[in-house]
Amino acid sequence: MNRLWIAAITTALVLGGVALINTSQPQAVPKNGERGNWKQLSPEAKRVVEGCGTERAFTGKFLNHKEEGTYTCARCDSPLFSSTTKFDSGSGWPSFDDAIKGAVKEVPDPDGRRVEIRCARCDGHLGHVFRGERMTSKNTRHCVNSVALGFEDGPRSEAFFAGGCFWGVEHLIEEVPGVIRADSGYMGGHVKAPSYKAVTSGRSGHAETVRVIFNPDVVSYEKLARLFFEIHDPTQVDRQGPDRGPQYRSAVFVTDSEQERITYKLIGLLQKKGLKIATKVHAAEVFWPAEKYHQDYYKKTGKAPYCHSYVKRF
Numbered sequence: 001m002n003r004l005w006i007a008a009i010t011t012a013l014v015l016g017g018v019a020l021i022n023t024s025q026p027q028a029v030p031k032n033g034e035r036g037n038w039k040q041l042s043p044e045a046k047r048v049v050e051g052c053g054t055e056r057a058f059t060g061k062f063l064n065h066k067e068e069g070t071y072t073c074a075r076c077d078s079p080l081f082s083s084t085t086k087f088d089s090g091s092g093w094p095s096f097d098d099a100i101k102g103a104v105k106e107v108p109d110p111d112g113r114r115v116e117i118r119c120a121r122c123d124g125h126l127g128h129v130f131r132g133e134r135m136t137s138k139n140t141r142h143c144v145n146s147v148a149l150g151f152e153d154g155p156r157s158e159a160f161f162a163g164g165c166f167w168g169v170e171h172l173i174e175e176v177p178g179v180i181r182a183d184s185g186y187m188g189g190h191v192k193a194p195s196y197k198a199v200t201s202g203r204s205g206h207a208e209t210v211r212v213i214f215n216p217d218v219v220s221y222e223k224l225a226r227l228f229f230e231i232h233d234p235t236q237v238d239r240q241g242p243d244r245g246p247q248y249r250s251a252v253f254v255t256d257s258e259q260e261r262i263t264y265k266l267i268g269l270l271q272k273k274g275l276k277i278a279t280k281v282h283a284a285e286v287f288w289p290a291e292k293y294h295q296d297y298y299k300k301t302g303k304a305p306y307c308h309s310y311v312k313r314f
């Protein structure tokens with residue numbers, strides 16, 4: 001196990017299909033901030049997702065839902081569960097015997113017995129996970145509140161790239177067929193719900209980061225990661241073009257061991273070509289969407305990216 005994954009254990013992420021449980025006391029779920037950067041929730045969804053509540057059994061809209069696709073986080077839209085893992089447990093809540101790798105984190109429930117599950121991208125409450133019930137071959141039941149979920153047709157994956165000002169990275173990646181959406185935001189810092197001002201000061205520790213939600217049947221993670229290394233200059237340290245400071249560092253935040261493997265492979269290919277790569281690879285954490293005026297900046301303004309353009313490097 002390398003250092004990256006040892007670090008991942010300390011942040012209690014669920015990666016590579018292995019559940020890593022944080023031993024510290026669970027923290028309060030962050031609330032949708034004054035910036036309104038996550039989706040607005042109904043009062044009932046707010047009670048469940050932000051107040052760690054539970055919907056009444058046999059009342060949720062996804063209990064008997066049988067379409068093929070991906071169940072997402074009702075608050076931040078991150079893909080959480082594939083419909084292929086859904087099963088009828090008879091419990092009264094939607095049940096899944098596996099989560100998308102790295103998408104769900106586990107924390108000890110305050111009741112001292114159960115294990116709570118939260119969205120790894122927004123820390124919103126989802127439900128609980130139970131093991132050893134022998135209901136499916138995976139012997140695992142993620143018991144999830146319908147009101148904490150959304151649903152999208154087809155498979156969904158996500159990726160996180162930091163390569164300088166997020167306006168340009170978002171703009172160029174969003175054009176790729178198979179990319180459902182790209183969002184500008186912040187990752188890798190040490191304060192909750194940072195503002196642009198706090199990130200720009202360089203003191204919050206966050207990197208300007210783009211979240212990419214894509215259909216892996218149409219575009220692969222490797223294709224997106226290759227493009228990322230060709231639309232920013234991965235040799236620049238703590239800067240990108242005219243933008244200077246650690247918030248503009250080059251980084252890839254990986255959600256699982258496969259993304260980690262691909263990213264290091266690409267870095268190795270570039271190093272063989274003589275490039276001194278500054279890009280750091282970290283385990284993905286909570287993604288804080290940036291203020292609304294940063295989203296689709298170039299589409300809204302009609303301007304062209306000032307420091308991102310395609311340069312063939314592979």
Ligand SMILES: [Zn+2]
Binds near residue numbers: 073078
């Ligand atoms: Zn979420």
